[in-house]
Amino acid sequence: MPEPVSIITFAGVAVLGGAGCLRETQARSSGVSDQAGFVAETARSLVARNDLTASIIGNRAEVMSELYELAGEHAQPGWDGAEAPAVSEAVLERAAELIAALPSSVPNPELAVDPDDAAIALEWSNGPHRVFSVSVGESQRMACAGIDGTDVWHNVSRFDGATVPPFVLHGIQKVLG
Amino acid sequence: MSQLPSGLSAEVDGGEPLARYCTSSSWVAKSKGRVKYQAFMPAPDDDTSVYRSEGMSDGELWAHADRYFVNAEGEPYRIHGAAVVEASCVSEAGIQIIPDEGPPRHANLRGWPLDADLELQKSKRKAVAKRIASEAKWHGKG
Known part of the structure; x- marks a missing residue:
């Protein structure tokens, strides 16, 4: 009986080895569950695109493993008790790219899934x-919003897969001080 | 003042607490107890479903969810807790609170920003939801 890919196993290997861990997951993946197959397929596509180097993944290993676990938990439509769609593979890949593109000076974001369109949200906070x-969705355009005391702002920024938009970096700096 | 089947007033008082059941653990920063904006973002039907929780203990909140926050087969959704916010915070953010008693105590948060550009619409809605979430308190379920 093929061994299913365990998300916990994937996360543990990710801490150790960067891109190598993705190849390991790809090679071992013969998961019997939809969730395992989802993670394995995404790992395969990331390795094939060769966009994520071992060093980048290594620096963000913890949040990357959290990202894949989050996507797995929201893999079925209606997870919010209403009409929320499932997190798609494309959204998962794009979120991973954005995380990998963050400058090393930026702390790891907190992650969440938006109930309206199953976008993956990266969030930075310094109090409520x-x-x-x-929000990383299906397109390159990302809905951004911030609150700083009574000051509230929003914008749409475009992410090309490689460079974090200046508006996003400015928003992070504004709230973290 | 007219009354609803639940016995609550048809008009929502500004001091009333509104509870939003949270079906994703990612909607709260657990280590800080901070409610995230996702808890209040509207569903694709443009409404955010809440329950008027005046006078309810946490245990009563969970029992209410078990009975009324259910899927088409009548099975309760798995909830991680509830984000509770005062009605006045919602109104001040420009959102209407519309009692809608199919389930007792149920209301919809309605009137979210609209824009032909869907990403821009979403960014506007996120800003409003952030404002509401910043005033909400987290009630974790076990």
Whole structure:
């Protein structure tokens, strides 16, 4: 009986080895569950695109493993008790790219899934009244919003897969101080 | 003042607490107890479903969810807790609170920003939801 890919196993290997861990997951993946197959397929596509180097993944290993676990937990439509769609593979890949593109000076974001369109939100906060987030959806355009005390702002920024938009970096800096 | 089947007033008072059941653990920053904006973002039907929780203990909140926050087969959704916010915070953010008693105590948060550009619409809605979430308190379920 083929061994299913365990998300916990994937996360543990990710801490150790960067891109190598993705190849390991790809090679071992013969998961019997939809969730395992979802993770394995995404790992395969990331390795094939060769966009994520071992060093980048190594620096963001913890949040990357959290990202894949989050996507797995929201893999079925209606997870919000209403009409929320499932997180798609494309959204997962794009979120991973954005995380990998963050400068090393930027702390790891908190992650969440938006109930309206299953976008993955990356969020930075310094208390409940200083929060900035960017939602990674199906397109390159990302809905951003921030709150800093009574000051509230929003924008749409475009991510090309490689360079974090200046508006996003500015928003992070504004709330983290 | 007219009354609803639940016995609550048809008009929502600004001091009333509104509970939003959270079906994703990612909607709260657990280590800080901070409610995230996703808890209040509208569903694709443009409404955010809440329950008027005046006078309810946490245990009563969960029992209410078990009975009324259910899927088409009548099975309760798995909830991680509830984000509770005062009605005045919602109104001040420009959102209407519309009692809608199919389930007792149920209301919809309605009137979210609209824009022909869907990403821009979403960014506007996120800003409003952030404002509401910043005033909400997290009630974790076990």
